[in-house]
Amino acid sequence: MxxxxxxxxxxxxxxxxxxxxxxxxxxxxxxxxxxxxxxxxxxxxxxxxxxxxxxxxxxxxxxxxxxxxxxxxxxxxxxxxxxxxxxxxxxxxxxxxxxxTPDIDMGFSESQWAKAPLVEVEHVDTDFKDRLYFVNWTNPDGKTSQLMHNNLEAPGAFSWDGKPGFFIIDTAGDIRWYLNPYTTHNSKSFDTAGYAMGMNVTKDGNMVWVQGQGWKKMSLMGRMISEHSLPGNFIDASHEGMEAANGNIFIRAAAKDYRRPDGMLVNTIRDQIIEVDNTGKLVDYWDLNTILDPLRDAALLSLDAGAVCLNINASHIGHQTTLEDLKNAPYGDIHGVETGRNWIHVNSIDYDPKDDSIIISSRHQSSVIKIGRDKQVKWILSPKKGWSEAFADKLLTPVNAKGKPLNCNEKGLCSNSEFDFSYTSHTAYLVPEKGTLTVFDNGDGRHLGQPMFATEKYSRSVEYKIDETNMTVEQVWQYGKQELGYEGYSPVTSIVKYQADKNSMMSYFASAGLFGLGGGYGNVKMDETTGVVKSILVEHRYGET
The missing domain is CATH 2.60.40.3100 (Arylsulphate sulphotransferase monomer, N-terminal domain)
Incomplete structure (x- = not known):
């Protein structure tokens, strides 16, 4: 007893x-x-x-x-x-x-210098003091060696692993919730290892995220509602796990043992969108290798080789990717053309119930793309360069507020206009309340090249209005180009998402000062008529751990 x-x-x-x-x-x-x-x-x-x-x-x-x-x-x-x-x-x-309560323990690694992110609050408007912010990061701890073989450039993205760092902070900068990494992650197990990413809060107040070879749904109290492995033909989930209104989950993954048209057998990289129901059963999938063009290299050739997402190498900062780099890259999670390399790097998914379509953000194509259930491309938000004739009529035409087409060259530079495409973007989410689309424009490879001076780079939160009938796109709001400049330049990750309850934009410049201090985030209030930023409602900066 x-x-x-x-x-x-x-x-x-x-x-x-x-x-x-x-x-x-x-x-x-x-x-x-x-x-x-x-x-x-x-x-x-x-x-x-x-x-x-x-x-x-x-x-x-x-x-x-x-x-x-x-x-x-x-x-x-x-x-x-x-x-x-x-x-x-x-x-x-x-x-x-x-x-x-116990002290925070989100795991520890060699590069860590604090037990958790240190948050410094710079400004909070009175109306936003009750705000809470959900942040996720990952702390690589080097323990995956027990599951890895010794070829660091092996096919697939399985080697990305680390302790999950999910936490919630208030507007005073205090952590008020965090995920226990020791119960939700285990580097020694194939099914529970992985890079925990793509955390989304569902409409019923729970959370969904993807982690290596599966996905999880959990309540805020920590009750694990469901855990599922990926469907059998898919591997390496990361970046996005988004629950639609019907309860199905959209996941960005890859395909294993994929036979290319030339007969080569590869594991693909970050190029499959799958839809699963709440039992984990596969409902549908989008193979982007057959829907898009794995050989398009216009955006890949513009990347800064030192800051390719998930393959950051400080020794290569400032080196622009060359055609030789792309052609000679080993197969695996390396940026390069052809199936079996990281040619597209999808990092967000949204679902449009109006026409049963998905919208993806592709870092390595510097594009936002809408694709129907029939696997046909509906539109592409991207500079024209490098797109074949098969996609020519899918490219959106930039227009001004009066609907007049802008004068933009094939690399996306538009004369006499503030309009710009998004480059190496990280998120693209619909705003149903406004009929618009928000995109985090990381800005590496802007206008499909590298600037003369690195300090010319900048990142933006940007909002577009897309007319699918006339195949046009209008830029209605942006933040970061003038306001932050190089200080806010975030070469990888980051997010912008509309917050309907207070009519604001939550922007997270997640990798600002990539090799120094971490990013800042908050709610940006804008004038609905002019699109001008009225005030920064919440601004935080935190040190990387």
Whole structure:
């Protein structure tokens, strides 16, 4: 027999459980001890005068689902104070609780100099003080050697691995939630190793992410709702795991044992889009090797060889990729033309229910592309250079606010206009509320070349309006070119996404100062009429760990 847990003296409900599912160390559960309660409200109080309180309502069904009151937003290494209010037998009740939490441990690596990202808050508008930001990164810890053979340039992207670093911060810069990397990741196991990426919060408040050879769905309290391996013919998921309204998940993956037209057998690289249902069953897939052109090299030839996403080499900074580089690149996760190399590098997926299509962002084609369920290209947002005749009528024509075509050359440089295409972009997401598309324009290889001076580079958050009938694109808003310049240049990763609740854009310049300090992020408020930025609502900068 074991000792039955008991509530502390004078506790009006049940006992407390810290981290009930072992996956989220800054959560807790107030058990019920037979009480039937409703109209629950929780407030986690700030740790000091500069802190931020978190208050939320808990649905009655959620109370029954959890078996108690879920507590989210505790501080690490702190004796937390939180208040639970509820109704029972038509009477209102309130009780103050305390719980001590452990310190943060998101894993450690050789290059690390702090236990977690250090956040410095630079500015917060009053209306945004209650904002929370979900950030994900990965901490490579070198433990995949137990699963790897010794060929570092072997085919496939399996070697990308590291401790997952998912965390939530408030507008004071304090971490209020993080994922336990030791329970959700194991470098010694094929199924649980991998680079945890593409975390998306679903409409029901849960989270989905991809990790190496599978994908996961988990509640904010840490309850693992489902874990699935990739369908049998696919490998190496990363960058995007997006849940559509029907509950299906769109994942960017690769194909194993792929037979090219020339007979060569390869593992493909970051060029397959798969759709799976909530049981993990394959519903559909898009093989981009057959839909697009793996030989197009116009964007690949413009890359800075030192900052190719996921293959960053400081010794090659400033070296522009050459045709010889592309042709002689080994097969595997190396940028280059042809199936079996990283020729497209899709890094985001969105789904358009209006016409049952997907929208992808391709870093290594410097393109945003819409593709239908029939696997036919609907449109391409990209400079014209390098696209074959088969895609000529799919290229969008840039126009001004009056719908007049702009004068743009084949490399995308448009005269007498602020319009620009996106280059080595990292995300492309629809804004259904506005009928627009946001793209994070990383900006490497802008106008399909390298500038004379590296300090001329910049990254942007940009919003486009696409007319699919007339096959035109208008730029309606941008941020970063003038406001941040080279200081905000983020050669890899990053995101921009519209936030409807406060009509703002969340921009994350994730790799600004790639080999120094990390990125900044926040909500940018813009004037809806002029598209001019009115204020930076939240701005953070953090040191890389």
């Amino acid at each position: 074991g000792m039955k847990p008991q509530p502390v003296e004078d506790a009006p409900l049940g006992y407390l459980i810290h981290n009930p599912y072992e996956n989220a160390p800054l959560t807790a559960l107030v058990t019920l001890n037979g009480h039937v309660i409703s109209d629950v409200e929780v407030t986690v109080h700030p740790k000091d005068d500069s802190g931020v309180s978190i208050t939320y309502l808990v649905d009655d069904m959620r109370i029954m689902d959890e078996g108690g009151v879920p507590i989210f937003g505790l501080y690490p290494a702190h004796l937390n104070n939180f208040t639970v209010k509820w109704t029972e037998n038509s009477q209102q009740h309130s009780h103050d609780y305390q719980m001590l």
